[in-house]
Amino acid sequence: MTATDESTAFVPGHVTGFFSPCPADDPARAGSRGAGLTLTDGVAVTVRETDESGVILDGDPIAMPPVETVLDDLGVADRARVVAESDLPLGTGFGVSGAMTLGAALAANDRFGGERSVNDLVTLAHRAEVEAGTGLGDVVAQARGGIPIRLAPGAPAHGRLDGVPATRRVEYVTFGGLSTADVLAGDTDPLVAAGDAALDRLVDAPTLPTLVAESRRFARDAGLFTDRVREAVDAAVAAGGEASMAMLGETAFALDSGLTDAGFDADACRTCAAGAHVTD
Amino acid sequence: MTATDESTAFVPGHVTGFFSPCPADDPARAGSRGAGLTLTDGVAVTVRETDESGVILDGDPIAMPPVETVLDDLGVADRARVVAESDLPLGTGFGVSGAMTLGAALAANDRFGGERSVNDLVTLAHRAEVEAGTGLGDVVAQARGGIPIRLAPGAPAHGRLDGVPATRRVEYVTFGGLSTADVLAGDTDPLVAAGDAALDRLVDAPTLPTLVAESRRFARDAGLFTDRVREAVDAAVAAGGEASMAMLGETAFALDSGLTDAGFDADACRTCAAGAHVTD
Numbered sequence: 001m002t003a004t005d006e007s008t009a010f011v012p013g014h015v016t017g018f019f020s021p022c023p024a025d026d027p028a029r030a031g032s033r034g035a036g037l038t039l040t041d042g043v044a045v046t047v048r049e050t051d052e053s054g055v056i057l058d059g060d061p062i063a064m065p066p067v068e069t070v071l072d073d074l075g076v077a078d079r080a081r082v083v084a085e086s087d088l089p090l091g092t093g094f095g096v097s098g099a100m101t102l103g104a105a106l107a108a109n110d111r112f113g114g115e116r117s118v119n120d121l122v123t124l125a126h127r128a129e130v131e132a133g134t135g136l137g138d139v140v141a142q143a144r145g146g147i148p149i150r151l152a153p154g155a156p157a158h159g160r161l162d163g164v165p166a167t168r169r170v171e172y173v174t175f176g177g178l179s180t181a182d183v184l185a186g187d188t189d190p191l192v193a194a195g196d197a198a199l200d201r202l203v204d205a206p207t208l209p210t211l212v213a214e215s216r217r218f219a220r221d222a223g224l225f226t227d228r229v230r231e232a233v234d235a236a237v238a239a240g241g242e243a244s245m246a247m248l249g250e251t252a253f254a255l256d257s258g259l260t261d262a263g264f265d266a267d268a269c270r271t272c273a274a275g276a277h278v279t280d
Numbered sequence: 281m282t283a284t285d286e287s288t289a290f291v292p293g294h295v296t297g298f299f300s301p302c303p304a305d306d307p308a309r310a311g312s313r314g315a316g317l318t319l320t321d322g323v324a325v326t327v328r329e330t331d332e333s334g335v336i337l338d339g340d341p342i343a344m345p346p347v348e349t350v351l352d353d354l355g356v357a358d359r360a361r362v363v364a365e366s367d368l369p370l371g372t373g374f375g376v377s378g379a380m381t382l383g384a385a386l387a388a389n390d391r392f393g394g395e396r397s398v399n400d401l402v403t404l405a406h407r408a409e410v411e412a413g414t415g416l417g418d419v420v421a422q423a424r425g426g427i428p429i430r431l432a433p434g435a436p437a438h439g440r441l442d443g444v445p446a447t448r449r450v451e452y453v454t455f456g457g458l459s460t461a462d463v464l465a466g467d468t469d470p471l472v473a474a475g476d477a478a479l480d481r482l483v484d485a486p487t488l489p490t491l492v493a494e495s496r497r498f499a500r501d502a503g504l505f506t507d508r509v510r511e512a513v514d515a516a517v518a519a520g521g522e523a524s525m526a527m528l529g530e531t532a533f534a535l536d537s538g539l540t541d542a543g544f545d546a547d548a549c550r551t552c553a554a555g556a557h558v559t560d
Contacts, residue, residue: 106445110446113486114447115485118445119442146398146555162398162399162436163398164397165386165390165397165398165558167394167557177524203397205395206395206398207395208398257548273554273557274425275426275554275555277447278447279447
C-alpha cells in the first residue's frame with residue numbers, strides 16, 4: 001500500500017491478430033489460443049478509497065461488470081472508486097475492458113494493502129472477463145506485455161504463453177465496434193480451424209511479419225473482415241506495409257507507418273515492453 | 281531483423297534477496313527457487329555483424345563463456361560482436377552475466393533474422409548460465425521483469441514464476457564481489473532450508489516488506505552476511521528502512537531512501553516493470 005489515498009496501475013492495450021476460442025466450465029481454464037500485440041497506448045486505472053463507489057471511464061460513469069466482480073472478490077466493492085483514463089476506444093478490439101479489469105485488480109490490491117500475488121490478481125481478472133463474456137485472452141496477454149503468443153488458454157495456473165522477441169511502431173485506425181459475443185454465438189468451427197492453423201505457423205516462425213501475415217489470413221479465412229477494415233488493410237498492403245484487423249473490433253492495425261503510407265490518418269504507438277503494473 | 285547492421289536488447293539488473301539452489305542433470309531443469317527485484321539499472325547489449333567477433337563490456341574485451349555459448353547455439357559465434365554497456369558492476373550480485381547472456385541471445389536473434397521465440401531464447405541463456413556456473417535464477421527473473429518470485433526452478437518449459445505486484449525506488453551500495461561458485465561449493469543445506477522457509481512465507485504474503493524482511497532473515501540464517509554488508513543493512517534498518525544483501529555479491533540494497541537515510545552514498549534506480557526486450 002502506498003502512502004497516498006489512491007493507487008494507479010497501467011495496463012497496455014492489446015490487439016489480437018488471430019485466436020481460437022477455448023471454452024471450459026472453469027473460467028480459469030477457459031480462454032483462447034492466439035497471438036497479438038500489446039501497445040504502449042493503454043489504460044491508467046486509479047482506485048480511490050471512498051464511500052462513493054463506482055466506475056468512471058474517461059470522465060463518464062460506466063457499468064463494467066468484470067471490474068465490479070474483481071472489486072467484490074477483493075472485498076472492497078463498497079469502498080473503491082475506479083477511475084480509468086484510456087488512450088484507446090472501448091469495444092473496438094483493443095482489450096480496454098480487460099485492461100480496466102486487470103488494472104482495477106492491481107490498483108485495488110495496492111490501495112487496500114492486499115496480499116495477492118501477480119498471478120492471483122491476473123487470475124481474478126481473467127475469470128471475471130471470461131464470465132462477463134467481454135474477453136478470452138486479453139488479460140493474460142496484457143499481464144505479460146510484449147508480443148504475446150497464447151499457446152494454451154487460461155489463467156496463469158493453466159495457460160501457457162510465449163512471445164515474439166521484437167519491438168515495433170504500431171499504427172491503427174478505428175471505424176467502430178463489433179460484438180465479441182455475436183461472433184462467438186455464431187458457428188465458430190471455421191474460426192477455430194483458421195486460428196489453430198495460424199498458431200501452428202507462428203510457432204514455426206515466431207516473427208512479426210509472420211504474425212501479421214497469419215492474422216490477415218485468419219481474418220479472411222474466418223470471414224471476419226468488414227468492408228471498411230478490408231479496404232484499409234488492402235491499401236496498407238498495396239503500399240508495401242504489413243497490416244491486419246484487430247479481433248474483435250472494426251479496427252485496422254499496421255506495423256511501422258503502414259496505414260499513413262496508405263493515406264490514412266492513423267494513430268501511432270509502439271509495442272509495449274512492460275506488462276500491466278502498478279505505477280507510482 | 282532490423283534495417284540497421286546492429287540490434288540492441290536491454291536486460292534489467294536483478295538482485296536476488298533469497299534463494300535455494302535446485303541442481304539437476306538437465307540444465308534447463310536446474311536453477312533456483314527464490315525472489316528478488318529487477319532493476320531499471322541494467323545492461324544494454326548490442327550485437328553487430330563483423331569478422332572481428334568477441335565480447336566487450338564497458339569498453340574492455342572480456343571472456344564470458346555463457347555469452348559465447350548462446351552465440352554458438354544460434355550459429356553466429358564467428359560473425360557476432362557483442363558490445364555491452366552496464367549500469368551495474370559485474371560479479372557483485374546484480375545478475376550482469378545473466379543480463380549479458382540473455383541480451384546477447386535476444387540481440388543476436390534479432391540481428392541475424394533468427395526465428396526463435398522468447399521462451400527459446402530464454403532457455404538458451406538459462407542453460408548457458410547454469411552450465412557456466414555463473415547464475416541459477418537471474419535469466420528467468422530478468423526475462424520476466426517486475427519483482428519475480430521463482431516458485432519452481434528452470435527454463436520456461438519447466439520453471440514457474442509469480443510476482444509481487446508493486447513498483448518501488450531501490451538503492452544499493454557495493455563493497456565488492458563474492459564468488460557464487462565458492463558459496464555453492466560449501467555445505468548448502470542451511471541455505472536450502474533458509475531459502476525454502478523464506479519462499480513459503482513470501483508466498484503467504486507476497487508484498488515488498490515481506491520480501492525484504494525474509495531476505496534479511498535468509499542472509500542471517502544462511503550465514504552469508506559479510507561484515508560490511510551487515511553494517512550497512514543494520515544501519516538502514518536502524519534508520520527505519522527496509523534493506524538486505526544481494527545474493528551473491530558484497531552489495532547492500534534498500535527500498536526507497538533506506539541507505540541514504542543511513543548516511544551512505546548509494547546509487548538509486550527503480551524496480552523495472554519491463555522484462556528483457558529488444559530495443560530500437
